[in-house]
Amino acid sequence: MPTPPPDFDKSNGLLPAIVQDAVTGKVLMLGYMNAEAYQKTISERVVTFFSRSKNRLWTKGETSGHFLHVTDVLVDCDRDTVLVKARPQGPTCHTGADTCFDESNASNVLFIEHLKQVIKSRKNASPESSYTAKLFAKGINKIAQKVGEEAVELVIEAKDDNKELFLGEAADLLFHYLVLLEAKSIDLNEVIDVLRRRHK
Structure with a gap:
């Protein structure tokens, strides 16, 4: 409470x-x-x-x-x-709309905050407990290497027309990028701040 x-x-x-x-x-x-x-x-x-x-x-x-x-x-x-x-669990408004203010509720962007917390919780966990913990245990070089590998795989898929494979590689890259940021003790918001300053 x-x-x-x-x-x-x-x-x-x-x-x-x-x-x-x-x-x-x-x-x-x-x-x-x-x-x-x-x-x-x-x-x-x-x-x-x-x-x-x-x-x-x-x-x-x-x-x-x-x-x-x-x-x-x-x-x-x-x-x-x-x-x-x-x-x-379904639309909120009795009219069938996503919200009672007739707004769309389709964005999943805040799931990134949840994922960041999950990644953070596994930073010092036993390597046997999860893939993420095992990745942290291998150190920054291995994590950075994985980001590079996933980036290359995404570029390769971008040249084709298979949306499902492209989305899979995009998700892999985003996940490993978040792991890399956590390994460097950098919050995603710090990166976003740089983008916001550039946008001015």
């Missing part, structure tokens, strides 16, 4: 709860929670609101099957707004 917890004594026991896609960062919807809905959301890891129109607890997806699976719950500095990060 987040610390400190929400202050449900404000606003007659109902607080706004913003739901954000944990992967894309898109705001999916806004609902309201009372203390019971909040606790149910925390314990069952599925977003539950208090429906003001039905005057009862309402689990998002209970009729449509489009549940919002909770990954994290945050409380703002005034303790009167809840932010729920979740993975949507």
Whole structure:
């Protein structure tokens, strides 16, 4: 549970709860929670609101099957707004739209943040535990070599018209590039900062 917890004594026991896609960062919807809905959301890891129109607890997806699976719950500095990060199981809006603001929710860019954390967690792990840990154990030269190999393979696939093979090589290159950055103790955001400065 987040610390400190929400202050449900404000606003007659109902607080706004913003739901954000944990992967894309898109705001999916806004609902309201009372203390019971909040606790149910925390314990069952599925977003539950208090429906003001039905005057009862309402689990998002209970009729449509489009549940919002909770990954994290945050409380703002005034303790009167809840932010729920979740993975949507289908479209969020009852209209069939990805979000209740009629925005597309197709981007997976924030998955890179998750992947970075996985790579970081394996930096000092046992080499027998995963391919990534084994790569780290072999040292910077081997990691850099793998990046070079994957880059060459991507160039080769770029000359052909097999999209599936090209995407596979592109994914391999991106993964090994992230491993190389972690091996050098450089965050991807530092690279992005360089790009942003060049863009000015």
